[in-house]
Amino acid sequence: MQNKKAQSIRALTVVILTGLITLTGCGGPGAEHFNETAADPDSKPDQVLAELNIQPGLHIADIGAGGGYFALRFAEATGPDGKVYAVDVNPDFLTFIDRAAQSRGLQNVTTVRGTADSSALEPGSVDLVFSRNVFHHIENQTGYFKNLKPALRPNARVVLIDHTEHGFRFVSLFGHHSSPGEIRKKMEAAGYVQIDQQDFLMPDQSFQVFQVAVE
Template sequence: MKTFKNTIYLLLISLILSITAGCKGHQQSSPTIQKNGNSDRLYTFKSGSYNGIGKWYLGREIAHVMGFQGMEWLERPEREKEENTAALLKNMNIKPDDVIADIGAGSGYHVFKIAAQIQEGKVYAVDIQPEMLDAIKIKKEKLGIENMELIKGQEQSANLPENIIDKILMVDVYHEFKYPVSMIRSMSMALKKNGEIYLLEYRLEDPKIPIKTIHKMNESQAVKEFEANGFKLKQNIDNLPWQHCMVFVKQ
C-alpha cells in the first residue's frame, strides 16, 4: 500500500512540474529566454528538456522551479523513509549555537527540525516563493518559534547577511537556480571562513530513483560547478536512500 501511495505522490509531483513548465513555456513568445545583461554571458541558451528552461550552465540544463502547488508533496508522510532526514541532520553535525540557512526552504520541512537543535543559534528559511514563506510563518507563529528568520530570496541572491552563516543547506533545489553562479557567490559571502554548504540532490547515477532526469545531479557535475566558483568538495556522505549529501567548503 505504501509503495502504491509513493508512486501516486511521484506521479502527482511530476504532473505539477510538467504543468508548471508548460505554463511558463507558453508565456514565452521566443524560444530563447530573455537575457539579463552580463549575468547571462556565463550561460548557454538552446532547446532542451520540456521540463527545463532552455538555459545551460557548464553542460547542465537548469530545471523549472517546482511551484508552491507541490507543497503537499514536500510534507508527505513517506518523506522521512525516502530521504532519511534524521541521517541528514546527523551528517550536518549541528551544534547548539550554529547559524544555519536553508536555501529553498519550501514549506519548512527541514527548518523546523533544525530550529529544535539550535537553541542558542538561529536558522534562516530562504525561499523565492512568498507562498512557501507564508506557510512557514503560520507554523512558526503557531509553535512560538523564536530562533527562525524568514528571508525572501531573489534569483541572483539569497539575501543573507554577510559572514554569519556556519552551514547552508540546499535540498533538491540548486538544480533549479536560474543564476547558479550568482547564487554560489551570494552563499560564499554569507558563509563564515570555515562555513560549509550541504548540497543534496537526487542521484543522477542511479536510474532506479523515480525522479525526472533534469531534477537529478551527479557528483562530477556538482563538483565542476562549485569548483568553478571557489569551492571544493570536502566529502560526499553516502548514507541517504536517494540523494547525494555533498559537503562543499571554500577553496
C-alpha cells in the same frame, strides 16, 4: 515480455503526465507536499540531521526551504541561541513557514525572500548552509554560490543534496537532477572545495559538503 514492459512504461508515462497536468493546474506542489516528501522515511531525514551535526548556537540557512520541514528541525536543534534563515523565492512558502514556526513557539526562525541569483542573506550571517533538491533548479549555479560567499562565516559548511539521474523516475525523466560530478565542478568554479561526501542517500540522491577554498 517486451510487450508487457512497454505497456508498463506507457502506463507510467500516462500517470506522470496526468500528474504534471494536475500540478500545472494548481500552480505546482504546495508546502505540505514538500514537507511530506522530506519527512518520508525513504528521505532518511533523521540520518541527514545526524550527519549535519548541528550544535546549539549555530546560525543555519536552508536555501529552497519549501514547506520548512528541515528549517524547523534545525531551529529545534540549534536552540534559542541559534538562528535559522528559511530562504525561498516563493512568498507563500515563507508565509507557511512563519505560521508553522509561530505555532511551535520557535522564535529563532527568520524567513528570507531570495531571488534567482541571490540568497539575500546578510554578510557573515551563517555557519551552515543546507540546500536539498534545489541545485538543479538554479540557472546560474556558479554565480549563485559565488554570491553566497560573503554570507558565510569562517569555516562555514555548504551542504548540498540533490537528485541523481538514477532509475526510471519523474526526476530522471524530466531533468530534475544533477550528477555529483556536475555539482562538484560548479562549486569548484564558484571557489569552493569539497570536504566530505556521504553515500547513505545513493543511488537516488547525492550528499556533498563544501567550504570556501583557501586562496
